[in-house]
Amino acid sequence: MTAHSTKKHGSLLVKDARTQRRNNAELWFRAYGLTAVIVGILALVVLLVSIFSNGISAFQQTKLMITLELPEAKLDQKGQRDLDVMKKVTTIAYSKILGNGLIDQLDRLGIATDLKDKDVREILSKESAATLRDVVLADPSLIGTTVTMEFLVNGRIDGYFKGRVDRASAELDKNVKPGQLDIADALTEHGLMYTQFNLDFILAPDASDQRPEAAGLGVAILGSIYMMLVVLFVALPVGVAASIYLEEFAPKNRLTDVIEVNISNLAAVPSIVYGILGLAIFINMAQFNQSSPLVGGLVLTLMTLPRIIIPARAALKSVPPSIRDAALGVGASRMQTVFHHVLPLAAPGILTGVIIGLGQALGETAPLLLIGMVAFVREYPAAFTADAGLFGEASTALPVQVFNWTQRADPAFVERASGAIIVLLVFLLIMNALAIFLRRRYERRW
Amino acid sequence: MTDLPIKISARNVDVFYGAIHAIKSVNVEIADKMVTSFIGPSGCGKSTFLRCINRMNDTIDVCRVTGDILIDAEDIYDRRVDPVQLRAKVGMVFQKPNPFPKSIYDNVAYGPKIHGMARNKTDLDEIVEKSLRRAALWDEAKDRLQEPGTGLSGGQQQRLCIARAVATEPEVLLMDEPCSALDPIATAQIEQLIDELRSSYSVVIVTHSMAQASRVSDRTAFFHLGELVEYGDTSHIFTNPSDKRTESYITGRIG
Numbered sequence: 001m002t003a004h005s006t007k008k009h010g011s012l013l014v015k016d017a018r019t020q021r022r023n024n025a026e027l028w029f030r031a032y033g034l035t036a037v038i039v040g041i042l043a044l045v046v047l048l049v050s051i052f053s054n055g056i057s058a059f060q061q062t063k064l065m066i067t068l069e070l071p072e073a074k075l076d077q078k079g080q081r082d083l084d085v086m087k088k089v090t091t092i093a094y095s096k097i098l099g100n101g102l103i104d105q106l107d108r109l110g111i112a113t114d115l116k117d118k119d120v121r122e123i124l125s126k127e128s129a130a131t132l133r134d135v136v137l138a139d140p141s142l143i144g145t146t147v148t149m150e151f152l153v154n155g156r157i158d159g160y161f162k163g164r165v166d167r168a169s170a171e172l173d174k175n176v177k178p179g180q181l182d183i184a185d186a187l188t189e190h191g192l193m194y195t196q197f198n199l200d201f202i203l204a205p206d207a208s209d210q211r212p213e214a215a216g217l218g219v220a221i222l223g224s225i226y227m228m229l230v231v232l233f234v235a236l237p238v239g240v241a242a243s244i245y246l247e248e249f250a251p252k253n254r255l256t257d258v259i260e261v262n263i264s265n266l267a268a269v270p271s272i273v274y275g276i277l278g279l280a281i282f283i284n285m286a287q288f289n290q291s292s293p294l295v296g297g298l299v300l301t302l303m304t305l306p307r308i309i310i311p312a313r314a315a316l317k318s319v320p321p322s323i324r325d326a327a328l329g330v331g332a333s334r335m336q337t338v339f340h341h342v343l344p345l346a347a348p349g350i351l352t353g354v355i356i357g358l359g360q361a362l363g364e365t366a367p368l369l370l371i372g373m374v375a376f377v378r379e380y381p382a383a384f385t386a387d388a389g390l391f392g393e394a395s396t397a398l399p400v401q402v403f404n405w406t407q408r409a410d411p412a413f414v415e416r417a418s419g420a421i422i423v424l425l426v427f428l429l430i431m432n433a434l435a436i437f438l439r440r441r442y443e444r445r446w
Numbered sequence: 447m448t449d450l451p452i453k454i455s456a457r458n459v460d461v462f463y464g465a466i467h468a469i470k471s472v473n474v475e476i477a478d479k480m481v482t483s484f485i486g487p488s489g490c491g492k493s494t495f496l497r498c499i500n501r502m503n504d505t506i507d508v509c510r511v512t513g514d515i516l517i518d519a520e521d522i523y524d525r526r527v528d529p530v531q532l533r534a535k536v537g538m539v540f541q542k543p544n545p546f547p548k549s550i551y552d553n554v555a556y557g558p559k560i561h562g563m564a565r566n567k568t569d570l571d572e573i574v575e576k577s578l579r580r581a582a583l584w585d586e587a588k589d590r591l592q593e594p595g596t597g598l599s600g601g602q603q604q605r606l607c608i609a610r611a612v613a614t615e616p617e618v619l620l621m622d623e624p625c626s627a628l629d630p631i632a633t634a635q636i637e638q639l640i641d642e643l644r645s646s647y648s649v650v651i652v653t654h655s656m657a658q659a660s661r662v663s664d665r666t667a668f669f670h671l672g673e674l675v676e677y678g679d680t681s682h683i684f685t686n687p688s689d690k691r692t693e694s695y696i697t698g699r700i701g
């Protein structure tokens with residue numbers, strides 16, 4: 001026998017056709033995968049860039065410092081400082097005083113303009129008269145004195161400082177005149193008009209569509225927090241108890257199979273369906289208040305429950321049976337086995353599921369539209385009142401506020417809506433970071 | 447067979463997993479303060495039968511046990527028997543070492559705690575020390591009682607599991623292939639331990655190793671296809687089996 005006859009394969013230094021084909025296939029697959037990842041990352045980058053470029057300016061607000069007299073003759077004719085009487089003076093009167101104060105200030109500073117007085121007044125936000133009125137009603141001793149206060153400027157002037165409005169676009173815009181921009185520039189030189197951090201965007205309630213510069217997220221953030229509390233305190237105990245029961249105690253029979261399948265189905269039900277359910281049960285039957293965080297929270301609880309139960313059951317299932325055997329073997333009851341041994345091991349997984357479920361609930365819009373949380377709410381909802389009960393006062397929520405603002409005409413609301421999305425993203429990031437932290441911190445090996 | 451007092455007595459025990467007949471009419475009497483080993487090929491039902499003795503099979507929904515198993519002449523499948531109470535009396539050590547992911551101390555102290563055996567911390571410390579000594583683990587573990595039990599080596603973990611089982615003062619100790627996941631040195635240690643445990647407990651051990659059965663046990667039961675084929679003194683079973691199947695198994699022809 002020669003050496004040649006035992007050699008079935010060719011040289012290892014040369015790739016045969018089949019190997020070459022397999023290598024090519026693998027190369028292509030890697031290329032597809034990499035492309036998919038890159039496309040995904042690019043989309044994310046585009047999204048974040050567009051949101052941040054539009055929205056970051058919502059955290060800045062242009063303000064105008066005005067020194068003005070508060071004439072007693074106009075604000076409190078009788079001079080008795082009686083609040084009930086003073087409250088009869090409307091924002092229209094305050095608006096005039098404020099506008100005249102601005103015109104006087106321009107005269108004092110020697111800023112000349114050929115604009116009509118009405119146009120000069122419009123530099124100020126429609127909200128500013130109300131601001132002044134609130135200050136005066138809070139402290140009537142100010143009447144008759146000269147005060148120096150900050151006021152919001154009109155959304156277009158604010159837009160001028162944020163690069164949204166320039167002289168060319170002002171020519172075409174009937175809501176702003178180039179002359180107003182000249183005045184704004186002059187006031188900026190005197191240090192009286194400036195842009196600063198906008199805490200009101202986070203704390204103030206919403207404002208009407210005529211005054212985007214005053215619109216804030218306060219009520220929406222509070223409403224979302226209230227709803228998350230409802231979801232946490234209802235969905236967490238119910239969801240975890242349900243998953244523990246189903247996983248550790250329930251007999252495996254046809255009924256529990258049906259329940260299991262239905263829980264998976266419920267997790268896939270479109271969220272708006274939960275809105276209809278909530279409308280029927282909580283508002284029509286239980287007669288809870290419309291637009292209230294209580295109803296919103298309960299609807300989101302229904303939606304979140306299956307999304308908590310499924311990961312919680314998976315977490316319980318992943319605890320090795322040997323741990324259960326060990327506990328039962330030393331004479332622990334089933335409940336002791338679950339609560340002393342299984343649950344602590346499953347807790348990080350359960351918590352991760354809960355927090356991700358909460359995150360989804362936080363970003364949910366559709367069911368809230370149906371139960372009236374899209375309402376325009378100017379007043380902070382109280383956590384508890386005798387009339388409305390716990391969380392029963394009308395409120396709105398972060399994602400609904402975004403939806404609401406994107407529907408308004410004024411371009412300044414684009415900035416507000418993007419700013420609100422940034423706030424929402426920050427909340428979600430915090431929650432996900434918390435989930436990761438808890439998982440890392442409490443994960444135990446066995 | 448010598449006539450030591452009978453601790454466990456099984457009469458006509460049948461076990462079904464759904465439609466599968468896993469144990470067929472087993473009758474056996476296990477003596478107190480002795481080591482009894484169950485041998486047989488995989489799937490012959492020896493582990494299943496072992497798990498009947500402390501009702502661990504209750505956790506399996508489809509499992510059904512008929513017949514009587516008596517411990518100290520009390521039927522453990524009587525409706526009045528709470529399996530939790532039974533398992534404090536009948537301890538178990540499993541095939542794979544399964545310490546709780548807690549400290550060594552907590553592993554041993556858990557059983558006594560839930561059964562209210564210690565009135566205070568000193569009592570508990572005593573029980574832990576005594577149990578670890580019995581499991582021949584005290585010298586290795588005394589300086590690291592607060593370290594996790596899962597950090598021990600395989601053999602040490604298994605001895606920890608034995609310590610955990612004896613901490614509840616059981617009268618019977620069931621061992622389900624306790625050495626199958628261990629190396630020969632750890633196996634030798636466990637076997638020596640079993641030899642010492644015999645003075646205080648009735649030990650029942652399931653093993654795949656016939657050598658182990660012959661080394662540690664006083665009596666041996668051979669299971670085959672769910673039947674108890676032969677039961678008697680270990681020396682007798684290994685030297686002079688009366689059943690053909692036993693002979694085939696111990697000589698390596700089946701199994």
